[in-house]
Amino acid sequence: MSKLKTLAAVIPAAALVGWLGYSFWQAYQPSxxxxxxxxxxxQYNISSKVPGRIEHVLVRKGDTVAKGDLIFTLLSPELDAKLEQARAGEEAAGALAQQAENGARSQEIAAAKDQWQKAKAAAGLMEKTYRRVDNLYKDGVMAEQKRDEAFTQWQAALYTERAAYQMYAMATEGAREETRRAAQEKARMAAGAVAEVEAYAADTQITSWYNGEVTQVLLHEGELAPQGFPVVSVVxxxxxxxxxxxxxxxxxxxxxxxxxxxxxxxxxxxxxxxxxxxxxxxxxxxxxxxxxxxxxxxxxxxxxxxxxxxxxxxxxxxxxxxxx
The missing domain is CATH 2.40.30.170 (Efflux pump adaptor protein, beta barrel domain)
Incomplete structure (x- = not known):
């Protein structure tokens, strides 16, 4: 019986000591x-590289978008006017290049030939006149001054004939290679200007480059969108x-x-x-x-x-x- 009393007293004491020891151990453990x-x-910001007025915003916060979806559109009459100017410049440059490639018109070639023939006939007449005056000079009828004048007029007519022939040959040959190439390059430059404006015009239809969810719509219809300003944010x-x-x-x-x-x-x-x-x-x-x-x-x-x-x-x- 005494052993049971002793055991009953020891067990609570041991439990108390164990609990105190565990508490001290817990207290000294690092928290x-x-x-x-x-x-x-x-996060991505969707914006336009050209300024303009917001025409339509096609998404709202919380919408899920995929790459290629249309997000918003811009209205830019100034850009439309520049595109018309660029296209008109392209047409003009193309016409000049075609003119340089085709050369002179048939009427211009015929007119140049007629001028050459006219100068040739004048030169023939002046030669005959000189021959007559020279014979009269040799017979002592005509003064030497008159013969010299006739000879000078004949030589001048020959130079006029040669100049007229060169004009006719140039009209027949057409533009020089350098002129044709310069006209072609100007046409290419005008086409590049059109392509540039068309690229800007295409950027008034803004699509998403990313898959994601719309988190912010910063500008709305009718508001002005500066160049590069974020209109819609996607996460x-x-x-x-x-x-x-x-x-x-x-x-x-x-x-x-x-x-x-x-x-x-x-x-x-x-x-x-x-x-x-x-x-x-x-x-x-x-x-x-x-x-x-x-x-x-x-x-x-x-x-x-x-x-x-x-x-x-x-x-x-x-x-x-x-x-x-």
């Missing part, structure tokens, strides 16, 4: 470290990651390629696997933290990016991510 980050995702949740700020004494657990589990409270208590993709020191000096004087240095904070190893359904930008 668990909790890191909180948030979800970020790739791609298939390209999402979590961002944490980690002190360097914990950084050895987040080396590039390291894997860990984290909880997203907005999606429940299920743990999701993440993989570290990028580590970089934060630039702000305020991220430094003073350590125990015995350690002798200040710790810096690093930015860690980690991507989910599997797609996470219903993930949204700004959701908290907790690591224990």
């Amino acid at each position: 668990p470290v909790r890191l909180q980050g948030q979800v970020e995702a790739q 791609d949740m298939q390209d999402a990651w979590a961002v944490f700020h980690v002190k360097e004494d914990q950084l050895n657990k987040f080396t590039p390629g390291a894997e860990f589990n984290a909880v997203i409270p907005a999606l429940g208590d299920k743990a999701h696997a993440f993989k570290v993709s990028h580590v970089a020191a934060m630039g702000d000096f305020a991220t430094w933290r003073t350590t125990d004087p015995a350690q002798g240095f200040d710790m810096r904070t690093f930015e860690v990016e980690a991507r989910p190893m599997k797609p996470i359904e219903h993930l949204r930008v700004g959701m908290s991510v907790i690591i224990e």
Whole structure:
């Protein structure tokens, strides 16, 4: 009976000692470290490279868009006028190039030939006149001055004939190779100007370059859109990651390629696997933290990016991510 009393007294005492020991052990264990980050995702701004007035915005916040979907359209009468000017310049340059390629018209060639024949006939007449005057001079009837005048007129008529023939030959031959090539290059330059304006005109129909969800519509119908100003913002949740700020004494657990589990409270208590993709020191000096004087240095904070190893359904930008 005495043994039972002794055992009954020892057991509670042992339990009390064990509980106290466990409590002291728990008190001296390091407290668990909790890191909180948030979800970020790739965001794209859809804008136009030409200014204009918004004609139609075809999406709203929350809409899902795919690459190639029409997002908004611009109204730009000035661009339409420039396109008409460029096309008119192209037509004019093309006509000049065609003219240089075809050469002179048949009527112009015939007129040049007639001028040559006329000069040739005049030269023949002046030659006969000179011969007659020369014979009269030899017979002593005509003065030497008259013979010299007739000879000069004959030579001048010969030069006129040669000039007329060269004009006829030039009309027959057409434009020089250099002239034709210059006209062709001017036509190409005008075509390039048309293509440039057409490219700007095509950019009044703005399509999405990305798959994603519309998060912002910054301008609406009737408002002026400056060049390059974002009109619609799209976020791609298939390209999402979590961002944490980690002190360097914990950084050895987040080396590039390291894997860990984290909880997203907005999606429940299920743990999701993440993989570290990028580590970089934060630039702000305020991220430094003073350590125990015995350690002798200040710790810096690093930015860690980690991507989910599997797609996470219903993930949204700004959701908290907790690591224990």
